[in-house]
Amino acid sequence: MALYAIGDLHLSLSVNKPMDIFGPSWVNHTRRLEEAFSQLEEGDLTVLCGDTSWGIDFGESLADFQFIDRLPGKKLILKGNHDYWWNTAAKMKRFFAENGITTIDILHNNCHFYGEFALCGTRGWFYEEEQSGHNEKVLNREVMRLEASLRAAEERPILAFLHYPPLYTGYRCPEIIQKLEEYRVRQCFYGHLHGPTHKRAIEGTLGDVEYSLVSADYLQFVPISSFFSLGWNHAPRHRDSRFSRRSFYRNIFTFSPF
Numbered sequence: 001m002a003l004y005a006i007g008d009l010h011l012s013l014s015v016n017k018p019m020d021i022f023g024p025s026w027v028n029h030t031r032r033l034e035e036a037f038s039q040l041e042e043g044d045l046t047v048l049c050g051d052t053s054w055g056i057d058f059g060e061s062l063a064d065f066q067f068i069d070r071l072p073g074k075k076l077i078l079k080g081n082h083d084y085w086w087n088t089a090a091k092m093k094r095f096f097a098e099n100g101i102t103t104i105d106i107l108h109n110n111c112h113f114y115g116e117f118a119l120c121g122t123r124g125w126f127y128e129e130e131q132s133g134h135n136e137k138v139l140n141r142e143v144m145r146l147e148a149s150l151r152a153a154e155e156r157p158i159l160a161f162l163h164y165p166p167l168y169t170g171y172r173c174p175e176i177i178q179k180l181e182e183y184r185v186r187q188c189f190y191g192h193l194h195g196p197t198h199k200r201a202i203e204g205t206l207g208d209v210e211y212s213l214v215s216a217d218y219l220q221f222v223p224i225s226s227f228f229s230l231g232w233n234h235a236p237r238h239r240d241s242r243f244s245r246r247s248f249y250r251n252i253f254t255f256s257p258f
């Protein structure tokens with residue numbers, strides 16, 4: 001049994017949203033995901049860190065969730081900024097049940113236990129949100145969701161999963177970072193950054209929290225199980241360790257197309 005993470009699958013099996021328009025790194029990305037997941041086992045758990053399906057409602061996202069359901073192991077999903085299909089937990093669970101989807105659960109205002117660890121998370125907050133005018137209400141709501149999830153950890157060591165990076169070259173979200181540190185989160189995994197914006201990712205330990213970017217194109221569509229600093233013996237079985245820590249505070253300013 002191993003724990004994996006990957007974000008931003010950006011599946012579009014029933015909508016016309018080809019991902020290879022975003023560059024050669026996305027060519028055949030669905031097939032590559034399928035191949036990578038084929039190395040996992042039924043007892044494994046993968047946290048999907050948002051931007052899972054391009055569908056705008058349950059109808060458009062069904063094929064994507066059926067695809068995810070067929071992949072080995074359990075999956076835990078959280079909300080990304082492009083998950084327009086997202087709904088209340090009750091409606092999402094009913095949607096999964098009505099369609100025979102049995103391997104997907106939801107990380108939202110709650111936490112899940114994995115061995116001795118608590119898996120916590122929420123969508124988070126990012127500077128892109130600031131560009132449309134600072135919305136303190138939305139920020140506070142995300143901070144409250146994160147805290148509700150962290151509080152549910154019941155003193156267990158915490159692994160946090162966000163969609164938005166809580167820190168980025170030239171940007172910090174102090175409210176989110178403060179909560180991660182207050183609850184002594186061991187590791188924080190985040191997605192959202194694609195293509196050229198990978199260069200702006202901040203990874204490694206800052207304060208007491210170790211940050212890792214897990215967007216799918218950054219991982220070359222192979223979910224990671226890189227919980228080395230926790231002493232877990234879950235080295236990826238199908239790829240070498242590429243988790244040498246990247247340098248902090250890169251200064252290349254480019255923007256992601258999605």
Ligand SMILES: [Fe+2]
Pocket residue numbers: 008010051080082192193194258
């Ligand atoms: Fe994304």
